[in-house]
Amino acid sequence: MIQDTRLIEIKGVSKSFGDTQVLHEMNLYIRKREFVTLLGPSGCGKTTLLRILGGFEMPTTGEVLFKGKDMTGIPPYKRRINTVFQKYALFNHLNVYDNIAFGLNLKKPEQLGCGSRAEMKAEIARRVTRMLKLVKMEGYEKRSTNALSGGQQQRIAIARALVNEPEVLLLDEPLGALDLKLRKEMQLELKAMQQQLGITFIYVTHDQEEALTMSDTIVVMNGGRIQQIGDPKGIYDEPKNAFVADFIGESNIIDGVMLEDDLVKFSDTEFQCVDEGFATNEPVDVVIRPEDIMIVGEDVGMLTGVVESVIFKGVHYEMMIRSGDYRWKVQSTTMQPAGTRVGMTIVPYNIHIMHKLPKEA
Numbered sequence: 001m002i003q004d005t006r007l008i009e010i011k012g013v014s015k016s017f018g019d020t021q022v023l024h025e026m027n028l029y030i031r032k033r034e035f036v037t038l039l040g041p042s043g044c045g046k047t048t049l050l051r052i053l054g055g056f057e058m059p060t061t062g063e064v065l066f067k068g069k070d071m072t073g074i075p076p077y078k079r080r081i082n083t084v085f086q087k088y089a090l091f092n093h094l095n096v097y098d099n100i101a102f103g104l105n106l107k108k109p110e111q112l113g114c115g116s117r118a119e120m121k122a123e124i125a126r127r128v129t130r131m132l133k134l135v136k137m138e139g140y141e142k143r144s145t146n147a148l149s150g151g152q153q154q155r156i157a158i159a160r161a162l163v164n165e166p167e168v169l170l171l172d173e174p175l176g177a178l179d180l181k182l183r184k185e186m187q188l189e190l191k192a193m194q195q196q197l198g199i200t201f202i203y204v205t206h207d208q209e210e211a212l213t214m215s216d217t218i219v220v221m222n223g224g225r226i227q228q229i230g231d232p233k234g235i236y237d238e239p240k241n242a243f244v245a246d247f248i249g250e251s252n253i254i255d256g257v258m259l260e261d262d263l264v265k266f267s268d269t270e271f272q273c274v275d276e277g278f279a280t281n282e283p284v285d286v287v288i289r290p291e292d293i294m295i296v297g298e299d300v301g302m303l304t305g306v307v308e309s310v311i312f313k314g315v316h317y318e319m320m321i322r323s324g325d326y327r328w329k330v331q332s333t334t335m336q337p338a339g340t341r342v343g344m345t346i347v348p349y350n351i352h353i354m355h356k357l358p359k360e361a
Helices: 046-054 096-105 117-134 150-162 180-197 208-214 232-237 242-247
Strands: 006-017 020-031 035-039 061-066 081-084 168-172 200-205 217-222 225-230 252-260 263-266 269-272 282-288 294-296 303-312 317-323 326-332 341-345 352-355
Touching: 006 046, 020 046, 020 061, 020 200, 020 225, 035 046, 035 208, 046 081, 046 168, 046 200, 081 150, 096 117, 096 150, 117 150, 117 180, 150 168, 150 180, 180 200, 180 208, 200 208, 208 232, 217 232, 217 242, 225 232, 225 242, 242 252, 242 282, 242 352, 252 326, 263 282, 294 326, 303 326, 317 341
Parallel strands: 035 200, 035 217, 081 168, 168 200
Antiparallel strands: 006 020, 006 061, 217 225, 252 263, 252 282, 263 269, 282 352, 294 341, 303 317, 303 341, 317 326
């Protein structure tokens, strides 16, 4: 269980570059020992927010507090925050050991709790050895970074950031250059590192599966605004709006009308749902996950349609089913061949109703 201890607070932060505003009045807090992911499409502002946290950019308005103190004007090297970039920025003229030890060698002995240079050298060796073990790179101390694979370089970049014992680690799409299999392995390793070290990770990605795999908290962003904040299950099961529903996982999103509490109409059919608090006859977005649609006999379905295409996805079949003017995406462990007429049933709990997004969002 994550303690509700606020480590970082983002208050009313906006950022503009010339006439272009990339962040709009953002409010967010991040707790100690939390794995937070900033998730959204390219250009949504997530990397800009990360750079503000790291001290590489200053907000146009608002403030960022670290343990209650305003961080404005504090340079990156004076913050207890380190960053791992997508391009690892390793020093090619230094070996693995010296890359990891680089930041420590710039410090004075007393900054590492040492009374002499000899003690400092031993302390650096202890810390570097610990980091190599953590990132599973023992025995690579003398290797050139040019001789390492992409995954190994990424591990060294993380070790170099962590060896300074930051309270927060910022990660800007660090797995983007890796192949799919290695990326999935590193997702699990990063989460294990974060739990073992007990420090706060703030992670930027546009990959929703990556966010769902690793995060304690996901911050979904679009157009420089926060769309939703929550844990992975909550955001997947209860998206706040159609953008979140479409970006997190796959969804059928169709126009509907909320006739009254617990009753919605779409596809010319009335459906029971579990949503309340909408205006009578309010236009809404109806979101239904592909796995939440049950294929039944044509004679008993709430909706009927024709299977247009079938794709085998390994753990399930994905079918596109034409019903009236809409093509439904349905995922099922049983397959109906293309051309088959089928019925579809959706239980009230799996019908999610949300307000229409404002035009400017």
